[in-house]
Amino acid sequence: MTSEELAQNVLFTVYQRIGDLREKDLFFGWVFKIARNELSQHRRQQLWRSKLAVFEPLSPALAPRLTTEIDSPPGSQFYEWLAHLQPQEREIIMLRFIEELSYEELSEALSLPLGTVKWRIFNAKKKLAQIIAPNE
Amino acid sequence: MHGITEQEWMDYLDQRLAGSAYARIDAHLASCHKCREFQERMLRTEKSLAVAGVELKRGQPLDDEQLNLGLAKILARILDAEAKQQGLSRHAIQERLNNLEELLALMCGSWTAVNALRLAAEGTLVSSLDKLTQDNWPSFLNRLSSIAAVFCGEAGAKLVSEYGRL
Numbered sequence: 081m082t083s084e085e086l087a088q089n090v091l092f093t094v095y096q097r098i099g100d101l102r103e104k105d106l107f108f109g110w111v112f113k114i115a116r117n118e119l120s121q122h123r124r125q126q127l128w129r130s131k132l133a134v135f136e137p138l139s140p141a142l143a144p145r146l147t148t149e150i151d152s153p154p155g156s157q158f159y160e161w162l163a164h165l166q167p168q169e170r171e172i173i174m175l176r177f178i179e180e181l182s183y184e185e186l187s188e189a190l191s192l193p194l195g196t197v198k199w200r201i202f203n204a205k206k207k208l209a210q211i212i213a214p215n216e
Numbered sequence: 217m218h219g220i221t222e223q224e225w226m227d228y229l230d231q232r233l234a235g236s237a238y239a240r241i242d243a244h245l246a247s248c249h250k251c252r253e254f255q256e257r258m259l260r261t262e263k264s265l266a267v268a269g270v271e272l273k274r275g276q277p278l279d280d281e282q283l284n285l286g287l288a289k290i291l292a293r294i295l296d297a298e299a300k301q302q303g304l305s306r307h308a309i310q311e312r313l314n315n316l317e318e319l320l321a322l323m324c325g326s327w328t329a330v331n332a333l334r335l336a337a338e339g340t341l342v343s344s345l346d347k348l349t350q351d352n353w354p355s356f357l358n359r360l361s362s363i364a365a366v367f368c369g370e371a372g373a374k375l376v377s378e379y380g381r382l
Contacts, residue, residue: 091290092297156272176265209258
């Protein structure tokens with residue numbers, strides 16, 4: 081399944097379940113929650129398929145390319161910073177600073193209590209401060 | 217750190233701290249170089265992340281043609297799903313009509329059954345039974361139940377309203 085198909089599934093689910101939205105102000109958080117569930121389901125399916133698949137060894141020419149190519153835009157400082165965080169922290173920092181979700185929207189998107197959202201962001205920022213704004 | 221809890225730091229940096237606590241931290245920061253340095257580093261980090269995040273988002277705009285194509289596909293899926301849903305509803309309505317006709321025929325005869333259904337449809341302001349939908353079905357069923365009360369008695373009317381539910 082391509083990323084475009086995944087995006088379509090998300091929008092289709094949004095259309096089907098719009099009646100379940102409790103607070104209109106949390107719309108974007110709710111959409112991200114659906115997107116996150118869709119992605120998790122897709123990853124589980126991929127994992128299951130990969131367990132069933134019989135792999136052929138990579139050709140010597142292809143292997144180095146696959147291991148060095150990064151799935152992010154080249155030169156992006158933001159992704160370099162994210163590399164210093166745990167996956168859970170990366171996700172919340174991306175949603176906060178790229179998608180600009182509020183704490184309340186993040187709470188809805190990640191199904192986390194508001195306090196946990198604030199705590200996770202604060203700790204991630206403390207870690208990133210060591211890299212972005214080190215002690216002088 | 218220096219009498220400021222992590223919770224207070226979080227709220228202070230987010231400017232969500234209540235007045236007196238805010239003033240207390242402000243006063244401490246005025247005299248504590250270490251805490252002020254921490255505050256400045258956290259604010260610089262916040263600003264850098266915000267700037268880089270927005271730049272990253274702006275750097276990956278979605279092409280209009282790609283967006284329109286994607287939206288057209290979604291719309292096609294939505295229309296397809298709605299058509300299937302309507303098809304199912306139509307099937308359910310036809311099935312209920314057949315059941316009600318059988319029931320009325322048993323109670324009052326087939327001529328009365330056919331005419332009761334027709335009269336109820338006319339009373340619901342639909343030109344024919346084919347035009348019944350999920351929306352006008354409750355009104356149709358009410359009228360049919362009233363007609364059944366006349367022809368078949370109260371027990372018949374009750375059976376019609378129970379049996380006719382979608």
